[in-house]
Amino acid sequence: MSRQPTKTRIAETADTLFYQRGYAQTSLADIAQEIEISRGNFYYHFKSKDEILGAVLKNRHAKTVAMLETFQAENDTAAGRISAFVHILTSNQANIMQFGCPVGTICGELGKLAHPARAEASEIFSLLSEWLAEQFAALGYVATADDLAMHLLARSQGIATLAQAFQDPEFVAKEVAVLERWLTNPTL
Amino acid sequence: MSRQPTKTRIAETADTLFYQRGYAQTSLADIAQEIEISRGNFYYHFKSKDEILGAVLKNRHAKTVAMLETFQAENDTAAGRISAFVHILTSNQANIMQFGCPVGTICGELGKLAHPARAEASEIFSLLSEWLAEQFAALGYVATADDLAMHLLARSQGIATLAQAFQDPEFVAKEVAVLERWLTNPTL
DNA sequence: GTCTATATGGGGATAGAC
């Protein structure tokens, strides 16, 4: 783990802390302490904190692509693939209840600040939306695939938001079940 | 407008700026500049920034109660009341696309920071959820009223999150239409 | 590549004059 190059360790730790505390609320000192480097060392690897954010977003993008490829590989049917997506809410429940959705929360934060990296963050949502649309199209919902994808994405986001606000695992379980039922006959 | 007492003006301006920029990212200097008082004057009216946050959350709570009472007064049927709630997404669309939902985003921010005022923020969600549950019960969905309420709240939140991320008014319009259709026969 | 030391600015908060 700690045999990785420093630049990588910075980006990975920043990823975690940005998720848990938010971008603005995470100081370089926090990251430096976590991986036991000096604050000065930072600027050998990155020009600025914003550049670290860029690297983090690039990482999350790549990890999202990889995740979708795994869903693709591990499920024979489009229905199974969509279901795998929905079940992120279950498998990642503990984190979501504490810190919200990693994509949704960074988009919200960067959006409020009108941060230049805003668009890169939303791109990850686009990635998910487009992949979901492909699955719905494969299921036969060709005409409404895009809308169904956005609809499901929105519902997942809403569940994540309320999960964090109410800290209620039962709510998540119920809503995932509702989504599963909806998936048997997805309509708008 | 500016004839209000300073303490009130601080709380109202803080409310706006906390919404637009986030709590942590709004400095007391920002607020002071907006209403043209000195930074020092602050501490005559509030002991700390956190105390201002407390006042803001109390205000939002009260405004939410008032809003629900208006919905109640202006609509004869439970269906109409729920519909009024849904249409916040339309009437407040411009703000939501820029800054997200005022309740959802503060809950998210305070949640990440494990801030003491977390619970007060979630309370506003509870307010909405309980009111919606009453409406669903009045519609005849007594057994599932609570779940329907949380479900609708989650869907609204999801729409707000994606509206901010994608900046797409059409998406909001489509999803509001979908919600309206769902309301004619709300199921889980 | 990594460190220490430091520059510079901004944050919340306090003291005390008016």
Place this chain on the structure above:
DNA sequence: GTCTATCCCCATATAGAC
């Protein structure tokens, strides 16, 4: 009630030794 002046801490970022 409001102001100015100031304290202290922590933030990002830089300079330069090792």
